[in-house]
Amino acid sequence: MRWSLCRQTHARLRKIVGALGFTHVDPSRIFCVRGYGSTSEAWARIWGLPTLWQQVLGIRPAYVVEIIEPEFSHLPRAEQDRVLIHELLHIPRTFSGAIRPHRTPAFRINRKTVERFYQRYLAGSRRARARPAAGLRLRRPRSTG
Ligand SMILES: [Zn+2]
Numbered sequence: 849m850r851w852s853l854c855r856q857t858h859a860r861l862r863k864i865v866g867a868l869g870f871t872h873v874d875p876s877r878i879f880c881v882r883g884y885g886s887t888s889e890a891w892a893r894i895w896g897l898p899t900l901w902q903q904v905l906g907i908r909p910a911y912v913v914e915i916i917e918p919e920f921s922h923l924p925r926a927e928q929d930r931v932l933i934h935e936l937l938h939i940p941r942t943f944s945g946a947i948r949p950h951r952t953p954a955f956r957i958n959r960k961t962v963e964r965f966y967q968r969y970l971a972g973s974r975r976a977r978a979r980p981a982a983g984l985r986l987r988r989p990r991s992t993g
Contacts (some may be wrong), residue, residue: 850958851881855913867972868933868965872941875909882917883952890919891928894935897945909945933965 855881865873883893895912902909913935922927937957940948950957 849883849885851883851914854880854882854915857882857913857932859911860929861936863874864929864936864969866937867969867976868936870936870939872943873936873939874943877908877943879912882916882920883914883962884917886916888916891916891923892935894938894947896947899945902945909943911939911945916936929961929969930966933969934962935959937965971985 856880861878861880862875864870865875891925892913892915895914897907897910901907902981908981913914915931920931938947940946946958948955955961
């Protein structure tokens with residue numbers, strides 16, 4: 849495996865975080881990499897920094913979102929956004945460095961949940977585009993509901 853930091857993915861993630869109003873997510877503590885040479889079936893993965901490592905190293909929680917190439921780039925853009933939303937949903941409300949599992953009694957990360965957030969993201973982006981830019985202070989689109 850080899851990895852390289854990916855600014856584009858980070859910018860995209862930051863946009864999604866803003867549009868969805870994920871205030872618990874600190875984009876400055878998320879690192880995005882492109883990974884090559886993975887045998888994984890996934891398009892992307894998220895890695896958390898375990899609490900033990902945080903304490904031993906004296907550093908704050910952090911996450912790595914790894915997109916797996918070339919598979920990720922072959923996806924249509926909308927599907928890539930869904931994949932990134934899926935990975936973001938693995939970050940718990942506490943932003944502790946832990947990974948939220950796909951299935952808890954209260955929450956599920958599946959096609960349906962991701963789609964709900966994706967539609968909200970699209971609605972947010974549309975609102976942002978529709979807003980006249982001249983003479984108005986642009987604000988981040990807010991999530992509804
Ligand atoms: Zn997942």
